[in-house]
Amino acid sequence: MNLDEINSRIDEAFGTYPKQLRVAARYVRENPDKIALHSLRQVSDMASVHPSNLMRLVRELGFDRYSEFRDPFRDWLGSGQTTMRGRVEGLRTKGKLGQMSETVAEVFARDISDVEATASQIRTEDLVAAADMIIAARRVFIVGFRSLHSAAFFFHYSCRMFSANAVLVDGRGGAMGDEVRDAGPEDVVVVLSHKSYSRDALNIARYAKNAGSRIISIIDSPLAPTAAISDVRLVLSASNASVLSSVVSTLSVVQALITVIVSKIGDDVFETMKRNDAFYKALDTFVED
Structure with missing residues (x-):
C-alpha cells in the first residue's frame, strides 16, 4: 500500500x-x-x-x-516529491536522462486517474444540493486563489452566462475579500482549495459563515480547513505529477456542477442568453466562421 x-x-x-x-x-x-x-x-x-x-x-x-x-x-x-523543489529536481533529472516521453505520459495518466477517482467519489446528490443553494442564492461569491484562480474564474465566467449574481473574489487592488464584506444568510460562498491551503480563502469562508452565509467547498480532502464549516463538500482527487497540484479534476467538478445548475434553472435563462448574444454581437466579440 x-x-x-x-x-x-x-x-x-x-x-x-x-x-x-x-x-x-x-x-x-x-x-x-x-x-x-x-x-x-x-x-x-x-x-x-x-x-x-x-x-x-x-x-x-x-x-x-x-x-x-x-x-x-x-x-x-x-522519492524527493515532497516539496516543489524536489519535484522540479526530479523533472530536471528525468529530462537529462532522456525520459521526457515517459514523464509527459505520466502527467496525462495521473490527470486521467484523478478524474476517474473524482467521478467515482463525487455524489450526484451533493452536486444537486450545491446547485440548489447556488440557484436560490442572492449572490454567489466564488473564492479560488493562486493556482486555483483559473478554475474559480472559469466557474464565475460560466455562471455569468446564465445569472448575474456570481461574484469573483480575487483581491483586486489588494482589497482581499472586500467583496464579501456585506455577505449574509441569503448568500453562498463557493471555495476552491487544495493543499497547500490558502489562509485568505479560509478566513473569507469563516467570515461569511459567521455572517450566516452557506459554504460550498470544492476540496482535495475531507480534512481540508474549510470542510468543517461547509454545508456541502465536493471532495476530489488531485495529484502532483508535475510541479503544482493538478487542477484538472477541479475543473471537471466545476463542469459537473455547472451542468447540474443549468439543468435545474428556470426558463428566464433563455432571456439571459438572448441578452448575452446581443452583447457579444454589439461588441463583435467573436470571429465568425
Missing part, C-alpha cells in the same frame, strides 16, 4: 472514526513527513493522542505493526 492509498482510506473512513481516532487521522494526513521520521510514541506526543489510539488507527488502515505503516511514508519522503 502506498501513501496515496493510505490517504484515500483515511478520507473514506474519517467521518466514522471516534474523536481521538479523528485527531490521529488528521495528524497523519497532514504530517506525512513526521510519520516517516518519528516513532509511534513521538508521533503520538506530537499529535496529542495516546499511543494506543494511534496504533488503533494503524490497524484500522490494514497494518499489523507501526513499522510497516511507516514504510510508505519513508518511501514517499525518499
Whole structure:
C-alpha cells in the first residue's frame, strides 16, 4: 500500500472514526513527513493522542505493526516529491536522462486517474444540493486563489452566462475579500482549495459563515480547513505529477456542477442568453466562421 492509498482510506473512513481516532487521522494526513521520521510514541506526543489510539488507527488502515505503516511514508519522503523543489529536481533529472516521453505520459495518466477517482467519489446528490443553494442564492461569491484562480474564474465566467449574481473574489487592488464584506444568510460562498491551503480563502469562508452565509467547498480532502464549516463538500482527487497540484479534476467538478445548475434553472435563462448574444454581437466579440 502506498501513501496515496493510505490517504484515500483515511478520507473514506474519517467521518466514522471516534474523536481521538479523528485527531490521529488528521495528524497523519497532514504530517506525512513526521510519520516517516518519528516513532509511534513521538508521533503520538506530537499529535496529542495516546499511543494506543494511534496504533488503533494503524490497524484500522490494514497494518499489523507501526513499522510497516511507516514504510510508505519513508518511501514517499525518499522519492524527493515532497516539496516543489524536489519535484522540479526530479523533472530536471528525468529530462537529462532522456525520459521526457515517459514523464509527459505520466502527467496525462495521473490527470486521467484523478478524474476517474473524482467521478467515482463525487455524489450526484451533493452536486444537486450545491446547485440548489447556488440557484436560490442572492449572490454567489466564488473564492479560488493562486493556482486555483483559473478554475474559480472559469466557474464565475460560466455562471455569468446564465445569472448575474456570481461574484469573483480575487483581491483586486489588494482589497482581499472586500467583496464579501456585506455577505449574509441569503448568500453562498463557493471555495476552491487544495493543499497547500490558502489562509485568505479560509478566513473569507469563516467570515461569511459567521455572517450566516452557506459554504460550498470544492476540496482535495475531507480534512481540508474549510470542510468543517461547509454545508456541502465536493471532495476530489488531485495529484502532483508535475510541479503544482493538478487542477484538472477541479475543473471537471466545476463542469459537473455547472451542468447540474443549468439543468435545474428556470426558463428566464433563455432571456439571459438572448441578452448575452446581443452583447457579444454589439461588441463583435467573436470571429465568425
